[in-house]
Amino acid sequence: MVVRVLFVCLGNICRSPMAEGMFRAKVNAAGLTDQIRIDSAATGNWNLGNPPHRGTQQVLTKHGIDYSQMRARLIGQDDFSDFDYVIGMDGSNMADLEALKPLDSDVVLKKLMDFAPDETESEVPDPYYTGNFEETERLVSAGCEGLLQAIREKFDM
Template identity: 40%
Template structure:
């Protein structure tokens, strides 16, 4: 069997944005039939919420869109993650800076912003909704759904090319 493409979503605490991205992307990948070819996870750049379930507001808003985040638990990124994952997608520039500082140089090419895959949103970052009102959680879902659709399309092309070459 061909090695799975491994995708890691990262935010500060793995409490709002990255678990939402993991859940949304997983649902999109399943719908596209790509799930068997992917490893999907999320992590934090800090140790604020290790072991905690996602923010209840994130879970509630995601559930309204058919995304279940309840089984996820926050964890901090490890050195092994930089080797293991093919794409390490941060939610904002601060997380990219933290990832870059922690990452061994030979793996830095794997780090990027999730929103690079978005086509309907003009933001290059997924804003942190934690301290804001409920509209922020809806905006996060809108942005992540947009980027997840673009990431699915990109991976579909990559997997099709891989299949032709096999």
């Protein structure tokens, strides 16, 4: 069985590609590369085809994560059947995702920070506006760690 995880933010150039890369690194380190498929997407369409933001590139480079194939794409209806988990970064993303989600979809739709209950932040702030990529990195890492743990427990990996 392959568990499929899609990270979603507004533009798919900052938070969701950071989560995609950092989660992939954690999955690889856990030896689960063949069991978990990972992607990211946007709710908005103005960055389509663009690589991650330079701030996200710097974070991923620091962790030795290759982002050369990452390009912003728009979430679509098929994603709600193609993925088991659709993970948003903030309340605005979640509202957009809830509106897009087909009624018959059984996808797990949650915020990344739902998987980091020890954190005081309930959302991952957008560093495109805050400029604080270090805080985003810290929160994304905590959320990804908790998500991986939840998946491992649920699917006995």
